[in-house]
Amino acid sequence: MSQNHPYHCLLVPSEAPFELKPSSPGKGWGAFATRKISQGALIFREKPLFVIRKPHQDITEGDVQAAFQQLTPSEKQQFLCLRDDNASRPFIYMTEACAENSFAIATSNSSTSSNINPATTFHGLFLLHSRFNHSCVPNSKIPTNSTASGGETTDTIASFATRDIVAGEEITFCYNSDFEGRTRRERHEALRFTCDCRACLPGTSFQQPSDARRRLIRGLQYLTLGVDLDGRKQPDDNNNNSSASPTTVIIADPDLKKAAEEFRIPISNRFIYNLLVVYLLEEEGLLDDFMSERLVPGIVLMVAWFGTESNARIARLAMARETWVERVCVAFALYGRADRADDDVALMLRMLHGISVEA
Ligand SMILES: C[S@@+](CC[C@H](N)C(=O)[O-])C[C@H]1O[C@@H](n2cnc3c(N)ncnc32)[C@H](O)[C@@H]1O
Numbered sequence: 036m037s038q039n040h041p042y043h044c045l046l047v048p049s050e051a052p053f054e055l056k057p058s059s060p061g062k063g064w065g066a067f068a069t070r071k072i073s074q075g076a077l078i079f080r081e082k083p084l085f086v087i088r089k090p091h092q093d094i095t096e097g098d099v100q101a102a103f104q105q106l107t108p109s110e111k112q113q114f115l116c117l118r119d120d121n122a123s124r125p126f127i128y129m130t131e132a133c134a135e136n137s138f139a140i141a142t143s144n145s146s147t148s149s150n151i152n153p154a155t156t157f158h159g160l161f162l163l164h165s166r167f168n169h170s171c172v173p174n175s176k177i178p179t180n181s182t183a184s185g186g187e188t189t190d191t192i193a194s195f196a197t198r199d200i201v202a203g204e205e206i207t208f209c210y211n212s213d214f215e216g217r218t219r220r221e222r223h224e225a226l227r228f229t230c231d232c233r234a235c236l237p238g239t240s241f242q243q244p245s246d247a248r249r250r251l252i253r254g255l256q257y258l259t260l261g262v263d264l265d266g267r268k269q270p271d272d273n274n275n276n277s278s279a280s281p282t283t284v285i286i287a288d289p290d291l292k293k294a295a296e297e298f299r300i301p302i303s304n305r306f307i308y309n310l311l312v313v314y315l316l317e318e319e320g321l322l323d324d325f326m327s328e329r330l331v332p333g334i335v336l337m338v339a340w341f342g343t344e345s346n347a348r349i350a351r352l353a354m355a356r357e358t359w360v361e362r363v364c365v366a367f368a369l370y371g372r373a374d375r376a377d378d379d380v381a382l383m384l385r386m387l388h389g390i391s392v393e394a
Pocket residue numbers: 061062063064065118120121122135136148165166167168169170228229230231232
């Protein structure tokens with residue numbers, strides 16, 4: 036049956052290190068490595084078939100029709116071969132085909148499938164990257180297009196291996212940029228399909244602690260950033276009125292929650308929380324080079340924040356250790372210790388986040 040599948044008309048360049056073929060049952064088609072791809076290597080850079088310079092929710096059938104009319108006959112044929120429902124059903128609306136196969140480009144914080152993150156601005160239709168299936172513990176990443184192109188914003192997107200990928204292995208990426216802080220149930224609600232990656236297969240020795248780790252990551256990020264994954268503060272009254280859907284309680288202690296939101300978490304604890312996040316991400320298999328680049332420089336800088344020499348010494352000793360778990364263990368000696376610079380750092384962070392300094 037797969038011999039006659041319309042996806043055979045999708046043209047994969049000969050230099051691309053993958054082929055398209057049916058994935059495991061229930062996942063439609065996917066991209067499979069045709070040779071070893073080393074960690075950090077570029078997998079593929081792709082130009083969009085077309086770009087619609089509008090927010091996802093504003094894209095109309097007319098917009099997609101107009102973009103379609105500009106395509107060459109071969110490009111039109113490729114667009115028309117796209118299938119819904121795991122590669123089985125032709126799309127009824129062009130907007131559906133666009134939503135399922137586009138990536139946010141240009142101004143977004145992450146390149147995710149636009150049907151999952153509708154708040155982004157421009158959308159490009161990418162025939163090949165949209166064949167990559169999702170995993171909550173993926174082996175590739177599609178960073179923001181500006182990151183991937185060295186700071187310049189372009190319409191192309193690119194995927195990179197976040198670990199070594201062996202020939203024959205399916206290439207996956209994570210469809211949502213904040214899944215490192217979401218439990219299995221929350222991820223499946225957002226995805227609207229049931230993922231069976233090792234963080235999702237219930238009852239395994241990886242899955243059970245995985246939920247706890249991701250919950251902890253979310254809480255620790257709240258303590259250090261003062262906001263939830265969506266950049267917002269959590270309502271104070273978590274189990275409030277019955278009409279609203281119940282909110283996951285992230286920080287149960289109201290005083291601690293307020294201290295986080297007002298950036299009054301002491302430097303010592305802040306340092307430990309940041310190290311713990313990195314360690315938990317590593318345990319989750321999510322500490323790739325992009326994640327390290329995002330988190331580690333800030334932690335290194337924090338060492339210089341300490342105003343009390345005995346604290347600074349412990350922080351330096353911690354960072355001199357080789358592994359993240361060792362760094363966390365050494366840094367625990369700081370837990371609860373006040374520092375001469377606590378007030379200054381709180382003030383600096385409040386100013387940085389535009390919070391009234393009287394808060
Ligand atoms: C952008 S497409 C990916 C390619 C798709 N498999 C195909 O055949 O065209 C996204 C869709 O693939 C399916 N999918 C992707 N990752 C999956 C996973 N881990 N488990 C089950 N289905 C998945 C879902 O139906 C999802 O809506």
